[in-house]
Amino acid sequence: MSDEANRAAFLEIKGRMIENTGKLKQVQNQMRNKEGEKKRAYLTLEELRLLPDNTNTYKSIGRTFVLEPKSALVNEQEQKYKDSEAAIAALQASKEYLEKQKAEVENNLTELLQQDPGLAQQIMSMTVM
Numbered sequence: 001m002s003d004e005a006n007r008a009a010f011l012e013i014k015g016r017m018i019e020n021t022g023k024l025k026q027v028q029n030q031m032r033n034k035e036g037e038k039k040r041a042y043l044t045l046e047e048l049r050l051l052p053d054n055t056n057t058y059k060s061i062g063r064t065f066v067l068e069p070k071s072a073l074v075n076e077q078e079q080k081y082k083d084s085e086a087a088i089a090a091l092q093a094s095k096e097y098l099e100k101q102k103a104e105v106e107n108n109l110t111e112l113l114q115q116d117p118g119l120a121q122q123i124m125s126m127t128v129m
Contacts, residue, residue, distance in 0.1 A: 006119045013109045020105060024098045031091045038084035045077045
């Protein structure tokens with residue numbers, strides 16, 4: 001390949017790498033958020049289960065607290081827990097896919113640099129400046 005074609009290929013690979021890395025970070029942040037939601041739901045469920053069934057329980061809605069039966073709050077927290085688990089599983093699959101894509105892009109970059117050592121030197125001279 002010519003120098004110009006190699007340079008264009010490098011820029012394309014670099015763009016894909018940046019895009020992929022951004023998506024991967026976004027998925028990791030979403031997973032962290034869902035893990036927090038799951039833990040909150042679990043801890044709330046544990047505390048609700050310790051209460052006697054006739055205990056008055058309240059649900060926070062904005063700055064207001066509304067009287068709710070304990071069973072409704074337990075069901076709500078169980079649903080939040082299940083939803084968080086499902087979302088985490090989906091995000092994990094997405095993360096694995098993005099990691100495979102990232103590895104593929106890295107291999108493409110390595111191949112390109114091995115094909116044209118001059119390109120590697122040009123890239124290094126650009127980044128040093």
